[in-house]
Amino acid sequence: MAQPPRHAAMLSLSNSNSNSNSNSNSNLSTASDSRQPAHLATASHSSTGLRVPSNRKTIYDRHLNRSRNAELSRASFAFLFAEMVTYAQRRVTGIQDLERRLNEQGYPLGLRLLDLLFYRTISGSTSSALSSSSSTSASPPNRPLRILPLLHLIHGPLWRLLFNRPADALEHSVSPDTPNEYMITDNDPLVNTYISVPKEMSMLNCAAFVAGIIEGVCDGCGFEAKVTAHNQPTEMWPGRTIFLLRFGESVMEREKVLERAGVK
Amino acid sequence: MSSSTKASRIGEELWKTRVDKVNAELVTLTYGTIVAQLCQDYDGNYQEVNKQLEKMGYNIGMRLIEDFLAKSNVGRCANFRETADMIAKVGFRIFLNIAPTVTNWTSDNNQFSLVFDENPLADFVELPDDGRAQDELWFSNILCGVLRGALEMVQMQIEAHFVSDVLRGDDTTEMRVSLVRYIEDEMPPEEE
Amino acid sequence: MTVFSLIIINKAGGLIYQREFQPGLRKLSTNDYLVLAGTFHGVHAITRTITPKLPYLATTPASNTSTTTSSTPTSATALASPSGTTTPIPNTTSTAATYMYPIPGVAATGLDSLETDKFRLTCFQTLTGTKFLLFTDPHMANVEPVMRKIYEFYADFVMKNPFYQLEMPVRCEAFDRNLNGWLRGRT
Numbered sequence: 001m002a003q004p005p006r007h008a009a010m011l012s013l014s015n016s017n018s019n020s021n022s023n024s025n026s027n028l029s030t031a032s033d034s035r036q037p038a039h040l041a042t043a044s045h046s047s048t049g050l051r052v053p054s055n056r057k058t059i060y061d062r063h064l065n066r067s068r069n070a071e072l073s074r075a076s077f078a079f080l081f082a083e084m085v086t087y088a089q090r091r092v093t094g095i096q097d098l099e100r101r102l103n104e105q106g107y108p109l110g111l112r113l114l115d116l117l118f119y120r121t122i123s124g125s126t127s128s129a130l131s132s133s134s135s136t137s138a139s140p141p142n143r144p145l146r147i148l149p150l151l152h153l154i155h156g157p158l159w160r161l162l163f164n165r166p167a168d169a170l171e172h173s174v175s176p177d178t179p180n181e182y183m184i185t186d187n188d189p190l191v192n193t194y195i196s197v198p199k200e201m202s203m204l205n206c207a208a209f210v211a212g213i214i215e216g217v218c219d220g221c222g223f224e225a226k227v228t229a230h231n232q233p234t235e236m237w238p239g240r241t242i243f244l245l246r247f248g249e250s251v252m253e254r255e256k257v258l259e260r261a262g263v264k
Numbered sequence: 265m266s267s268s269t270k271a272s273r274i275g276e277e278l279w280k281t282r283v284d285k286v287n288a289e290l291v292t293l294t295y296g297t298i299v300a301q302l303c304q305d306y307d308g309n310y311q312e313v314n315k316q317l318e319k320m321g322y323n324i325g326m327r328l329i330e331d332f333l334a335k336s337n338v339g340r341c342a343n344f345r346e347t348a349d350m351i352a353k354v355g356f357r358i359f360l361n362i363a364p365t366v367t368n369w370t371s372d373n374n375q376f377s378l379v380f381d382e383n384p385l386a387d388f389v390e391l392p393d394d395g396r397a398q399d400e401l402w403f404s405n406i407l408c409g410v411l412r413g414a415l416e417m418v419q420m421q422i423e424a425h426f427v428s429d430v431l432r433g434d435d436t437t438e439m440r441v442s443l444v445r446y447i448e449d450e451m452p453p454e455e456e
Numbered sequence: 457m458t459v460f461s462l463i464i465i466n467k468a469g470g471l472i473y474q475r476e477f478q479p480g481l482r483k484l485s486t487n488d489y490l491v492l493a494g495t496f497h498g499v500h501a502i503t504r505t506i507t508p509k510l511p512y513l514a515t516t517p518a519s520n521t522s523t524t525t526s527s528t529p530t531s532a533t534a535l536a537s538p539s540g541t542t543t544p545i546p547n548t549t550s551t552a553a554t555y556m557y558p559i560p561g562v563a564a565t566g567l568d569s570l571e572t573d574k575f576r577l578t579c580f581q582t583l584t585g586t587k588f589l590l591f592t593d594p595h596m597a598n599v600e601p602v603m604r605k606i607y608e609f610y611a612d613f614v615m616k617n618p619f620y621q622l623e624m625p626v627r628c629e630a631f632d633r634n635l636n637g638w639l640r641g642r643t
Contacts, residue, residue, distance in 0.1 A: 049393050051433025059388055067387055070288035075331050075616065076359045077291045079324045082618035084298055087320060089618070091305070105301055109293045116289070162290050190286065194616035196628040201619075238633065326622060327615040333583055334611040337604065340583060417584040 103212035110216020224248035275357030310400035321409020467585035469497030500566035
C-alpha cells in the first residue's frame, strides 16, 4: 500500500545537509556582492530574510565535508538518544506507537544522509564513502535503480557513515509469499549499546530510530518501503537486531519492468 | 600553571584516551531531529521549544554528571572559577570536543560567559526563515539545561541562558552562567 | 582477588542495587539488605560529623595522575561531602589559594572501609552522593580500580538507559551483564 512520501511532512527546521549545496548554487546567480569571490557567495539576506553574522560564516561558506571525519563522544549521542526516547515515551500510547515515533525521528536523517552520501561520491573527493565500499555498490555516483544496489548502499556506505562499519548481514526473504521482504542484520546496534529494555516492554527495540533512517534513505531513492526493527538475540549477541524492509507494490512492479529492460 | 591550562590538558588527555567516539554527523543530525520534533510538537511556539530543550538538557545533565565524574576522576572544585574551567575545558571537551572560552566574569566571581567558536550541535543548521525563529529560538538551549542539571547534582544551583547565537545572525555564540547558590547539605535535622 | 558482592545506595540512603558475584553465596533477606543500606548510610554520615576539624594547612602538592590516594581525615573535611555537614568551601580567594587544583581523586568522606577477618567492605561515595559498597576478600589489593570500573559501568549502562529512573532501583540487564562479564574476566 502506497503511503504518500513523507518529505512534505518533514521538518521545517533544517540541519540543511540536504539542501545547502543546491541553495548556494542557486544563489550564485543572484548574489550580487562583488566583494565576495563567487564560490563564497552565500544565500544571504539578498534572497532570504535571515540575518547572518558579519563575518558571514554561514553554513554555505563551510565545506560539507568538513565534518566528514569528525568525531564526537559516543556518550553525547547516547544521552541525546535516551532523552529522545524518554520524551517520545511521554507522548505515546504503547510500544508500537513509541516505535513509530522513533521511526519518524530517524526518517529525516535518512533523507539527509542519502544526499550527503551522493554528494560525497559525486564531489569526487578521495576515498569517498561510496567508492570505498567493498562490495557491489562500486558503481556510484548513480543513484540505485534496483533494490539490490539500494540494499548494498544501506548495508555498506550508510552503515559505515553512521556506525563506522558495515552491517552484519543482508538477506532476502526465503518465503515465496513475501518476495518484497529483505533483512539487514546488525549484531550490536550502536543506538542500543547502553539501553536495557524493561521486561514488560520486551518487544520494544529502540533501533526503530535506525529503521526510520533506512526508510528515509529508501524513500529518498524512490523506493517506498516500511522498515521495522526486531529483536533476534543470540547467546553471543544479546542485542542482535533485524531490520525488516518491506517494499511496496509499486516498487516490486517496477523491479520487474527494470529486470526485463536489463537495468541493473 | 593556571587552572584553565591545567583543565585544558586534562580535557585533551581524556578526549584522546578515555572517550569512546562516534561519527559527529550522527550526533548533529540526531540533535537536529530532536529540535525539529519539538518545533512540530509545539507548533512553532519557540518560547516553549526553548523551555523544553532546557528541560531535556536538565534531565541529561543529572545523568551526564556521573559519566563526567567516572571518566575524569576529578575532585570537587575549590571555587566557581575552577568550576567554570572544568566545565569549559574538560566537560565540553569530553562530550563535544570543543573548549569554549571562559570570559566576562563579574567582580564577585559568580557569573561568567562561555563563548563558543564551534558548536557541533548547530553544524549545518539554518533556522527557519519565518521571521520569528531568529528572534525567538535558542537552537542549542539544551546545553543550558545540561549545565544546570549536572551542577545541581554536585550541589551548585546555577542559571544559564544564551545571550547570542551565530544562528541568529549574531557575531558570537555566548552563554551566560550564574551561580545562584551552593546547595546546603540535606541531612536529616537530628544529625545536624 | 575475590569480589563477593556489590550494593549501591542512593543519595537518600535507599538500597537501589544488590548483586552477588560468587555463585551460591548465601543471600541475606531483602529486609537485611535494606537495613544494612540504611544503617551504613547513617554511620557514614556520623563518621563524617565526628571527623576532627583541624586548621587547614597546605596539602601535599596535588598530582594529576588518575590514581586516587585515600584521603586523610584532614582532606576529607576540607573536601566537603555531597550531603555532608561541612559547609561548601568559601568562595574567598584567600581560602581558595590554599587548595591545589585539581584535588586528586574523589572526595573520600565518611567511612571508607570496614573490615573483619572474613571480609572487607569498601565504600566509594561519588560527588553526587551515590554510594557503592563492595564486599571483597580482606586480602584483596587494588579495590580502587575495580570500584572505578564499576562506576563507569554505572555511568554507561544505568545513566544512559532511558528506562532507568533516577534514584530508583537499578534493573538494567546490560549493567548486570557487563559487570558480571568484566568481573569474571578479571579472575
